[in-house]
Amino acid sequence: MRTQYVATVPLDDERLSADLGRAAEFRYSEAYSNYLIGGPWKSCMLWARGGDGGDGVLTNYSYEQEPAFTEQGRELPYLQEIITKVADLGRLNFARLAVFSDSVIVPHRDYLELAEIPEGARSAHRVHIPLVTHDACFFSEHNVVYRMRKGEVWFFDASRIHSVASFSKEPRIHLILDLVDVPAPGPLVKVGEASDEERIPPGRLVARPALPEGEREALRRLADVLTMDSFNEVFSIVIKKHFRFDGGDDFAWRTMTELARECADPAVLPRTEELRRYFELERAADR
Numbered sequence: 001m002r003t004q005y006v007a008t009v010p011l012d013d014e015r016l017s018a019d020l021g022r023a024a025e026f027r028y029s030e031a032y033s034n035y036l037i038g039g040p041w042k043s044c045m046l047w048a049r050g051g052d053g054g055d056g057v058l059t060n061y062s063y064e065q066e067p068a069f070t071e072q073g074r075e076l077p078y079l080q081e082i083i084t085k086v087a088d089l090g091r092l093n094f095a096r097l098a099v100f101s102d103s104v105i106v107p108h109r110d111y112l113e114l115a116e117i118p119e120g121a122r123s124a125h126r127v128h129i130p131l132v133t134h135d136a137c138f139f140s141e142h143n144v145v146y147r148m149r150k151g152e153v154w155f156f157d158a159s160r161i162h163s164v165a166s167f168s169k170e171p172r173i174h175l176i177l178d179l180v181d182v183p184a185p186g187p188l189v190k191v192g193e194a195s196d197e198e199r200i201p202p203g204r205l206v207a208r209p210a211l212p213e214g215e216r217e218a219l220r221r222l223a224d225v226l227t228m229d230s231f232n233e234v235f236s237i238v239i240k241k242h243f244r245f246d247g248g249d250d251f252a253w254r255t256m257t258e259l260a261r262e263c264a265d266p267a268v269l270p271r272t273e274e275l276r277r278y279f280e281l282e283r284a285a286d287r
């Protein structure tokens, strides 16, 4: 399903904070934090294949078992209610709470590592529902930057190149649902119509000014300080620029590759190319 806004679910702030208060005590997985530069990506399974909270790595669950609420999920009555109301439970593989702040996610595609899981069992559709968010949280898909607002249900096309930024220390908490692509009588998401087209409402799009030539020049000079030691810092600066300015298609990886070519450390270019392959093209379950 293409990225699109589907519906808004009314949230009961009191019941939500009661659940999130309890969830704050849970143990979170930091799986997938290698996609981030800055704070970690913390997730907690509320519904999973096999009903076990597991380690948060999507390839490490028993796909031959039925999904069910996990121990953590069973402690959160309001979130259980939301999950049950929104998703076709017959096709729901995973429901996770994901907490993230003051960090950026490297532009990547998801699901590459799920290729070995049988087609009828592997996740193919992702839904995001922001529970706590703020204006300094952004998503991007290719060169389009947008926001999701609290209580909105979005289909999120994780098979396309996407990136995320939070310019704030305030946590952003999303409920993320992963569903299988098998035929069923009803809709995947029961609260609204999904279409095959991309539909990011104009009010959610973030208009960025074109990257000024001076900024581009300044970024080029980062080649002077780029070594393997500063790789993450430089990449983070480049990704943040993508959320503030329109630098054109493929800005982050293209800029990083250009800087890698210019810089004095010969290890940087092969590492950049290797990372790019990992995040965009090929990634096996065991890597």
Ligand code: YCP
Binding pocket: 032, 035, 041, 105, 110, 162, 164
């Ligand atoms: C996402 N993809 O795009 C997740 C975050 C890395 C994998 C963690 O939201």
Ligand code: CO
Binding pocket: 108, 109, 110, 158, 162
């Ligand atoms: Co992703």
